Amino acid sequence: MKDLIGVALLGQSGGPTSVINASAAGVFIEALKQENITAVYGAVHGIKGILNEDFYDIGQEDLEELKLLRNTPSSAIGSVRYKLKDPKQDPSEYERLLEVFKKYNIRYFFYNGGNDSMDTCNKISKFFKKAGYDCNVIGVPKTIDNDLYGTDHSPGYGSAAKYVATTFMELYHDATVYDTPMVTIIEVMGRNAGWLTAASALAQVKGQGPDLIFLPEIPFDIDKFFEQVKTMLAEKGKVIVAVSEGIKTTEGKYIATAFLDLYRDVRKDAFGHVQLGGTAQVLADEVAKRTKAKVRAIEFSLLQRCAAHLASKVDVNEAYNAGRKAVLAAVKGSTDKMVGFKRVSNDPYKIKYALLPLKLTANTEQKVPIEWILPDGKGMTQDFIDYALPLIQGDDKAKLEDGLPRFARLKKIRVPKK
Amino acid sequence: MKDLIGVALLGQSGGPTSVINASAAGVFIEALKQENITAVYGAVHGIKGILNEDFYDIGQEDLEELKLLRNTPSSAIGSVRYKLKDPKQDPSEYERLLEVFKKYNIRYFFYNGGNDSMDTCNKISKFFKKAGYDCNVIGVPKTIDNDLYGTDHSPGYGSAAKYVATTFMELYHDATVYDTPMVTIIEVMGRNAGWLTAASALAQVKGQGPDLIFLPEIPFDIDKFFEQVKTMLAEKGKVIVAVSEGIKTTEGKYIATAFLDLYRDVRKDAFGHVQLGGTAQVLADEVAKRTKAKVRAIEFSLLQRCAAHLASKVDVNEAYNAGRKAVLAAVKGSTDKMVGFKRVSNDPYKIKYALLPLKLTANTEQKVPIEWILPDGKGMTQDFIDYALPLIQGDDKAKLEDGLPRFARLKKIRVPKK
Numbered sequence: 001m002k003d004l005i006g007v008a009l010l011g012q013s014g015g016p017t018s019v020i021n022a023s024a025a026g027v028f029i030e031a032l033k034q035e036n037i038t039a040v041y042g043a044v045h046g047i048k049g050i051l052n053e054d055f056y057d058i059g060q061e062d063l064e065e066l067k068l069l070r071n072t073p074s075s076a077i078g079s080v081r082y083k084l085k086d087p088k089q090d091p092s093e094y095e096r097l098l099e100v101f102k103k104y105n106i107r108y109f110f111y112n113g114g115n116d117s118m119d120t121c122n123k124i125s126k127f128f129k130k131a132g133y134d135c136n137v138i139g140v141p142k143t144i145d146n147d148l149y150g151t152d153h154s155p156g157y158g159s160a161a162k163y164v165a166t167t168f169m170e171l172y173h174d175a176t177v178y179d180t181p182m183v184t185i186i187e188v189m190g191r192n193a194g195w196l197t198a199a200s201a202l203a204q205v206k207g208q209g210p211d212l213i214f215l216p217e218i219p220f221d222i223d224k225f226f227e228q229v230k231t232m233l234a235e236k237g238k239v240i241v242a243v244s245e246g247i248k249t250t251e252g253k254y255i256a257t258a259f260l261d262l263y264r265d266v267r268k269d270a271f272g273h274v275q276l277g278g279t280a281q282v283l284a285d286e287v288a289k290r291t292k293a294k295v296r297a298i299e300f301s302l303l304q305r306c307a308a309h310l311a312s313k314v315d316v317n318e319a320y321n322a323g324r325k326a327v328l329a330a331v332k333g334s335t336d337k338m339v340g341f342k343r344v345s346n347d348p349y350k351i352k353y354a355l356l357p358l359k360l361t362a363n364t365e366q367k368v369p370i371e372w373i374l375p376d377g378k379g380m381t382q383d384f385i386d387y388a389l390p391l392i393q394g395d396d397k398a399k400l401e402d403g404l405p406r407f408a409r410l411k412k413i414r415v416p417k418k
Numbered sequence: 419m420k421d422l423i424g425v426a427l428l429g430q431s432g433g434p435t436s437v438i439n440a441s442a443a444g445v446f447i448e449a450l451k452q453e454n455i456t457a458v459y460g461a462v463h464g465i466k467g468i469l470n471e472d473f474y475d476i477g478q479e480d481l482e483e484l485k486l487l488r489n490t491p492s493s494a495i496g497s498v499r500y501k502l503k504d505p506k507q508d509p510s511e512y513e514r515l516l517e518v519f520k521k522y523n524i525r526y527f528f529y530n531g532g533n534d535s536m537d538t539c540n541k542i543s544k545f546f547k548k549a550g551y552d553c554n555v556i557g558v559p560k561t562i563d564n565d566l567y568g569t570d571h572s573p574g575y576g577s578a579a580k581y582v583a584t585t586f587m588e589l590y591h592d593a594t595v596y597d598t599p600m601v602t603i604i605e606v607m608g609r610n611a612g613w614l615t616a617a618s619a620l621a622q623v624k625g626q627g628p629d630l631i632f633l634p635e636i637p638f639d640i641d642k643f644f645e646q647v648k649t650m651l652a653e654k655g656k657v658i659v660a661v662s663e664g665i666k667t668t669e670g671k672y673i674a675t676a677f678l679d680l681y682r683d684v685r686k687d688a689f690g691h692v693q694l695g696g697t698a699q700v701l702a703d704e705v706a707k708r709t710k711a712k713v714r715a716i717e718f719s720l721l722q723r724c725a726a727h728l729a730s731k732v733d734v735n736e737a738y739n740a741g742r743k744a745v746l747a748a749v750k751g752s753t754d755k756m757v758g759f760k761r762v763s764n765d766p767y768k769i770k771y772a773l774l775p776l777k778l779t780a781n782t783e784q785k786v787p788i789e790w791i792l793p794d795g796k797g798m799t800q801d802f803i804d805y806a807l808p809l810i811q812g813d814d815k816a817k818l819e820d821g822l823p824r825f826a827r828l829k830k831i832r833v834p835k836k
Contacts, residue, residue, distance in 0.1 A: 075595045171724060392821040
């Protein structure tokens with residue numbers, strides 16, 4: 001195997017997490033140490049930055065600031081939601097990527113993202129190989145949804161799960177404080193996989209969580225839900241519900257759409273556009289009509305994916321190490337792989353880093369095993385708790401400056417265009 | 419002055435905060451030390467618990483658990499939203515309170531709450547005095563709204579302000595991550611006073627906060643707002659807006675109501691009830707109609723008042739001390755007072771505890787000084803920053819157990835009814 005000498009490039013892609021920058025720190029700091037890497041670039045807004053020859057020169061950043069990336073949420077070099085065309089239909093974008101890689105002598109490419117990004121990585125890797133261009137391409141996983149196939153879990157999930165569990169515990173204390181009937185419906189991200197909503201079960205097993213937990217893996221029985229809420233209200237006066245944004249009715253419809261079908265003439269804006277409320281809000285509106293309880297809908301919205309002040313230490317470390325391992329694997333000659341985790345044991349928690357074929361992980365969603373989900377929204381089995389609990393351990397957050405987090409401040413010096 | 423010997427009673431009232439239990443810890447732990455206090459009770463759901471003779475016997479709790487109350491959010495003994503009738507119109511409830519106080523020999527009464535609670539305290543104190551019943555009544559302030567008159571600030575505000583500022587910084591990183599136009603409108607609690615929304619300026623001065631900040635103290639010019647958003651979108655592609663839930667139009671209408679007047683036939687549910695959206699959501703819907711940007715509304719909802727994991731150390735300490743000082747003042751003979759803070763200096767930050775006449779603080783709202791608010795939603799003056807910054811300093815949170823906060827677990831043993 002001949003030595004690959006050239007530039008290393010990192011791109012960040014998709015929705016941010018609390019620790020995607022921890023992976024960036026791992027890639028940058030490790031790549032800057034490598035003899036075969038002549039320069040380290042960051043793609044400005046992922047794949048778009050490459051197409052536009054728009055790069056930050058990471059070598060000009062202070063090492064101390066790069067270290068602060070560990071605890072800085074979101075994507076420091078800019079993210080993107082952009083799907084490349086299928087190279088079989090239209091190879092022009094891939095040809096452009098190849099042209100740019102050649103022009104800047106980019107020989108190491110790291111892409112930090114979810115399912116779509118691993119698919120992109122895989123296609124780029126294959127295209128370059130076919131074109132005879134040597135470039136080692138390694139994917140670094142990230143997703144709060146935890147839906148990447150092939151790895152035990154993904155960086156980003158642990159911190160988001162810790163946010164969800166902690167916040168459910170706090171909300172439990174708030175939402176049960178009065179002696180009047182109250183229903184609180186809390187919406188958690190996750191269109192198809194319910195991993196993050198399931199994390200509310202970590203609060204539930206402490207006796208400080210939701211009464212009902214609904215994941216998209218199980219069809220949502222609307223009528224049964226209303227009956228459950230009514231029964232619980234009568235029994236104890238307070239009901240807290242965790243719902244995944246992506247729960248669907250037994251007919252396979254999203255909740256907001258389902259209610260639209262029932263009440264077709266309403267929920268339109270001034271111009272007649274249909275307004276799709278959040279899942280929690282729609283359910284809350286309907287519960288309010290059916291009971292005399294006070295009802296409140298809460299959406300964690302972006303907060304659950306950027307709350308770096310509540311990051312899990314395990315997650316931050318694994319995200320950082322995933323970035324480092326990607327670089328180390330690439331300089332040793334690996335390509336067309338994603339860094340993944342294999343769990344060795346739960347207690348004590350131990351994982352091994354592994355290199356998975358990109359093709360394996362690309363575009364396959366890893367859902368919550370059905371056998372880990374208790375029936376009737378009652379929560380999760382001990383298997384899930386044993387799986388998730390190690391991932392939320394420890395704190396690791398930015399130090400305070402004026403009582404507020406001191407996040408990384410990059411100089412963001414552009415690489416001159418060639 | 420004769421020695422008052424008898425039971426001490428604490429009630430918690432109104433919306434929870436992250437530190438109302440820190441004040442409870444201060445009251446309980448200090449009261450348990452006092453020779454003249456024969457027992458320490460907690461009223462179950464505030465004034466309702468007293469009317470129902472429903473008390474927890476705090477003397478039976480473990481001291482270690484009482485100490486954990488410092489970092490446990492919300493109201494551990496239950497809160498209440500219940501306004502006593504005016505004693506001049508109907509003295510029956512006050513007579514009942516007096517009957518209960520006499521029956522249990524309650525000689526020290528501490529009520530932890532906001533404006534309404536201080537008014538309740540004041541009326542109870544006056545009624546007991548008139549009836550010749552010796553009982554020292556001390557109010558302990560609490561409110562995330564910071565609208566209590568007479569005190570420099572109130573326990574609960576510092577932690578909520580820290581939550582708001584920190585979360586705005588994190589959301590800034592998330593909401594600016596793509597290279598596509600985006601408007602994010604974030605709603606903060608505060609019906610009439612904008613203190614909490616103003617805390618977003620602490621993130622703004624770090625360059626990681628909202629572009630526009632709107633408080634209820636200043637009429638909200640809807641047309642101007644849309645123009646500002648459009649101009650900013652054209653200039654920099656991203657706009658982040660902080661709005662108080664209570665902002666009103668120049669005609670004095672809440673935002674949701676104002677838009678209802680414009681689009682009277684929409685925003686009704688299946689039964690024709692008008693649906694009042696949140697302020698942020700209504701503005702977001704309207705911005706979405708007027709621009710091509712992606713628009714998102716976020717509500718901090720209950721999270722901002724129960725996020726004990728992000729409490730300010732200054733706030734936790736002051737809340738705890740306010741509880742302690744209330745007990746010490748009462749046993750020394752003070753009554754009909756509220757514990758308040760007087761600021762000695764900003765840098766170094768120093769306050770003095772003071773006893774304020776309950777009448778002074780009851781039912782008078784302390785709003786943000788107009789001269790601290792920059793015109794056109796541009797933020798806050800340095801005077802506000804100097805005022806607020808010391809209040810969010812330091813961390814003080816529950817230690818972790820299984821990666822999650824170990825909140826207090828009280829035994830909640832009822833006092834036998836007499």
